[in-house]
Amino acid sequence: MQGMIMKVLDQRALRVGVVGVIATVLAVGVASSSWAQVNRRDIPIATQPQQRFNSGQDIQPIFEGWTRNEDGSYQFLFGYLNRNYAERPEVPVGESNFFSPGDPDRGQPTYFYPRTNRYQFEVTVPSDFPTDGELIWEVTRQGSTQRAYGWLQAEWEIDVNTITSNGRTQFGRGVDELYVNVAPLVTVESSHQSVGVGEPVTLTTRMTDDELPTPVPERDDDARPRRRRDPTLVPPDDAPDIPDNIPQYSKPYPKRNHMSVLWAVYRGPADAEFEPAGYQGWEDGMPGDGWTAGTFETTVSFDEPGVYTLRAFASDAMLTSRANVIITVTE
Template sequence: MSCQLRWLVWSGALALVLAVLPAAVTTQCNPDPFGFKFNSGQDVQPIFEGWASNPDGSFAMYFGYLNRNYVETMEIPVGSDNKFEPGAPDRGQPTFFNTRIHRKAFSVTVPRDWGTTRELVWSLTVHGTTERAVAWIQREWEIDPIYGGRKRTAESLKNKPPTMTVDTSSTIILPDTLTLAAAVNDDGLPTPRQSPRQPAVGQETPPTLKPLPDQPEIPVNVPSIGAGGRGRGRGGPQGLVLGWVVWRGPAAVEFAPATIDVKDGKAVTTATFTKPGNYVLRGVANDGELTDQKDVSVRVNAPSNRF
């Protein structure tokens, strides 16, 4: 090969490398595609979170779910796309799925003779993808669903769960709203903190995370109010609270507010609907440790000519 030809070959190779290099550098600067956050179009992953023994010898299997979307909520009616197997497909699971993760959302009771190899499977099909949670009684999966293995204090040992009743209408006509008036009784334990928990020394200011310059904008997360407990944030409610969620229904419901401090044994909120249909609204009273829940069935009718 002549010197001139060799020079042309090396020049061509160098030009090719320089042409590809900017694209490679740009690719390396892009965020990990597996770290993308999606507004919609993703599926829902059911989760088996463990089992616990009941006083009568039966077992409670606890389930939650992860809606991988940050904005899209969805209804998945009980049936081929939302079912338990074996046995009855309806085990009280939700049919309306709020965004992101919901831990120990419900439990399914199985008999004492269930055995250690028999499985209970919850399947969800969303956007053509089927995900499953497989539950079985294996020793390593036994959990403490209330205290999480924490050591109980003398006050905790005396604590009794709250009790609640709900007074509301069972039928409304759009655009009417629904008033949910709950009466909640509790023993006042555990004693609520009088002020928010103070951060540890050196942790007074939370970290600030800055995205890469070319990182896609993170979608707005439409918050779903969990049914549990006191506010976990520094300014969250302390003591006895009542939370509302849509358990079953064709669309999201706006609760104003969704989490209420119980005052003088009462907690009132207003539910606003956007779509007619049959709904199950779940209210959960929580004293910080123990809970009581009530389901309210509501028929929402389309607007009609009242005159």
């Protein structure tokens, strides 16, 4: 008991010591405010919030879980965490982006958007996949190798409710509706398979679906309170340009009602410019009724040559289907 008390006292003393250092730094800053500002580098690392970086960080592959197929096989679902808040690196399939054992190319992305991107692709494994077996996705960047281990551990079995809950695409609808809803069927085509840099390409997305989900009330996103993101510490004017207080990447989400489609670079050497950007929602006057059928047109252009795999994320306002087109861009 005496040892426990001393441990608690030591922890309290440590906290008091850290607070004392902060108070001293702040006091000095206030006393000499005419010639200096409080600098984050003057405050102990232990008291700083998690640092954010625009670029230079690695990529963490993520095993999301597994589902069962009707034929007895399994789907392993994967996503990733790009630890950068701005940089979108390309890591081609090869020694720095591969699966093992077996085929190193399992349809994984090679172009990585900032931060967490869940349920990006699936890998089918046979019904006789060993219960103690592993399918490993390995990505190396900036000298850092990270891995995701796919396996049939019972606790990792997931279903559509897990996926939509984590993806925040139920929009308040009940699970009874979720379990009978069918993901939309989607086909895509491009007006050109080969173009020059800067030349526009028209992407056409056609969707068909059942009559689910049912509509939910619209929400005025502009009326929602937003978290303040202003820096709490202001660096001096002559401070070096370091990644600090970087706003979080704004991830696009499907529309709450009607069909919508998002185009993104899935594989390729650089980003592409999509118009419209983000999720394009069905509107009156567009082909179809927006619930059981819809057609969308998106324009894309490229600033750098290369071979691009573009992916359409087609949503029925609850479930999402995916389809790809490949475009070669020349100088």
